[in-house]
Amino acid sequence: MSKKKLATVWLGGCSGCHMSLLDIDERILDVAALADIVKSPIVDGKEFPEVDIALVEGSVTSDEHLQEIKLIRKRAKTLIAFGDCAVMTNVTGMRNYFPLKEVFDASYKYAVSNDQYGQVPSHEALLKLNDKVVPLQEVVEVDFVLPGCPPSADTIFYVLFEFLNDRIPNLSEAKKLKYG
Ligand code: SF4
Secondary structure, eight states, rough: OOOOEEEEEBBSSSSSHHHHHTTTTGGHHHHHHEOOOOOOOOOSSSOOEEEEEEEESBBBBEEHHHHHHHHHHEEEEEEEEEHHHHHOTGGGGGGGGGHHHHHHHHHTTOOOOOHHHHHHHHHHHTTTTEEEEEEEETTSSOEEOOOOOOOHHHHHHHHHHHHHHHHHHHHHHHHTOOOO
């Protein structure tokens, strides 16, 4: 079996799902035996390449994220919604209950920055945020859902290992397995 190409992506999330991925510890060697990690926050590389599996953390919070996830969808054979923010917006989507301006005002109310006390900075990343956060499946087709905030390292490894061996993971089985 030839090695697969694996990507991990960080959209609107806290990076906790990627931290949990790193917690697979030495099992990364089992992953590396079956796949090359060709794009990831922990791997350099600008363009998103064609991949077999894309593990996508976080929800869609901006047009930039929307373009990114559409490109990923085109180039990934299997797209996995990785963690609760990707699956249902979770923490990232809590701002959906309020108008974006109110969220900015509340977030920067107590920010002390010399004479800019309480001012919302006009940073381009903030200006690009969409009014509402949406989960991945609202804008692209998702092949597999990996829930959890974050998913446990054991479950992440199980899901990856199954896909890398051309099997469809069964999350109820993952709960019974103990690794390490
Ligand atoms: S699911 Fe939880 S750990 Fe993962 S990005 Fe969202 S808040 Fe962070």
